[in-house]
Amino acid sequence: xxxxxxxxxxxxxxxxxxxxxxxxxxxxxxxxxxxxxxxxxxxxxxxxxxxxxxxxxxxxxxxxxxxxxxxxxxxxxxxxxxxxxxxxxxxxxxxxxxxxxxxxxxxxxxxxxxxxxxxxxxxxxxxxxxxxxxxxxxxxxxxxxxxxxxxxxxxxxxxxxxxxxxxxxxxxxxxxxxxxxxxxxxxxxxxxxxxxxxxxxxxxxxxxxxxxxxxxxxxxxxxxxxxxxxxxxxxxxxxxxxx
Numbered sequence: 258x259x260x261x262x263x264x265x266x267x268x269x270x271x272x273x274x275x276x277x278x279x280x281x282x283x284x285x286x287x288x289x290x291x292x293x294x295x296x297x298x299x300x301x302x303x304x305x306x307x308x309x310x311x312x313x314x315x316x317x318x319x320x321x322x323x324x325x326x327x328x329x330x331x332x333x334x335x336x337x338x339x340x341x342x343x344x345x346x347x348x349x350x351x352x353x354x355x356x357x358x359x360x361x362x363x364x365x366x367x368x369x370x371x372x373x374x375x376x377x378x379x380x381x382x383x384x385x386x387x388x389x390x391x392x393x394x395x396x397x398x399x400x401x402x403x404x405x406x407x408x409x410x411x412x413x414x415x416x417x418x419x420x421x422x423x424x425x426x427x428x429x430x431x432x433x434x435x436x437x438x439x440x441x442x443x444x445x446x447x448x449x450x451x452x453x454x455x456x457x458x459x460x461x462x463x464x465x466x467x468x469x470x471x472x473x474x475x476x477x478x479x480x481x482x483x484x485x486x487x488x489x490x491x492x493x494x495x496x497x498x499x500x
Contacts, residue, residue: 262313264288264338266330268321268378269348271296273444274396276303277469278345278476283312285477290334291316292348321348321374322366331381341385343480346375346418347396351411351446364410371414372421379425379435387432394479395422395437396472399493402439415439419489426487434486436479441493443467462495 265282269275271293279289280303289307291314293300304314315337319326334341349371354363379393386393400408401416419437426435442457443466449457458466475492479485491497 261340262286262288262338263342264290264334264340265343265345266290266292266334266341266378266382267345267347268292268374269294270303271298271300274440274469274472275345275347276306277473278347278396279303279314280306280310281473281477282343282345283307283314284310286312287343288313288315288338290314290337292321292330293318294320294348321378322369324369324373324377327374327377327381330378331385335385340389341382342389342391344378344382344386344391344393345396345476346378346393348374349396349414351408353407353446353448354410355407356409359410367410367414371411372417375418376421376425379429383429383433387429390432392434392436392480393425393429394476395435397422397437397439397489399439399441399491399497401489402491402497422489423487430486434479434483436482436486437489438472438475438479439489439491439493440472441467441491441496443472443492444469460496460499461493462499465494467492467494 265287267279270279270291283289291300291303307314317333319330397418398415400412401419405412422437475490
């Protein structure tokens with residue numbers, strides 16, 4: 258078991274935003290449990306970056322679409338450190354699903370990873386977080402408040418995650434704070450070309466796309482904000498306030 262230090266479990270930490278969040282927590286001297294599914298090389302790179310930043314890391318592989326993976330993931334997390342202070346639900350999948358082409362398998366996979374897994378991870382982690390007055394940060398999306406016809410299942414999962422954040426905050430108060438960060442145009446899907454990215458930047462009030470560090474800053478704020486719970490913080494350059 259690792260020496261006692263604040264411990265965070267970050268899901269989806271082998272790539273993209275999850276990776277950036279995990280490294281930032283490591284830079285704070287935390288022990289970070291780096292969860293990944295298929296991004297083995299990325300997860301190892303995350304762990305190395307955490308070590309380089311002054312933290313420590315352990316790797317845990319799990320397919321969070323499988324409900325049976327939740328309890329073993331928490332067990333392995335606690336075996337590594339003996340405690341859990343922070344849960345960051347970052348693992349998610351965004352798939353273009355036009356109406357008329359959505360399959361039941363796509364629907365179930367998106368809901369399993371993006372919505373069911375964060376809830377059951379929070380439920381399993383809650384007793385451990387209560388002991389240390391820990392916190393949960395969910396990575397939502399402004400898709401919860403916009404209408405994206407090509408991504409209806411994905412957007413619906415994120416709307417559910419936003420609601421779940423507020424409901425869990427009430428259910429777990431006063432011992433555990435629960436908040437979410439809702440990124441806007443940050444780390445676009447792989448099928449977005451340069452022209453699409455430029456249009457997004459031009460239609461964002463702050464005139465640019467977001468960066469992982471923008472989201473990381475919001476996550477760190479929520480970890481430190483001891484009187485904030487039940488909030489979904491949009492980090493979107495102002496997209497939600499467009500006329």
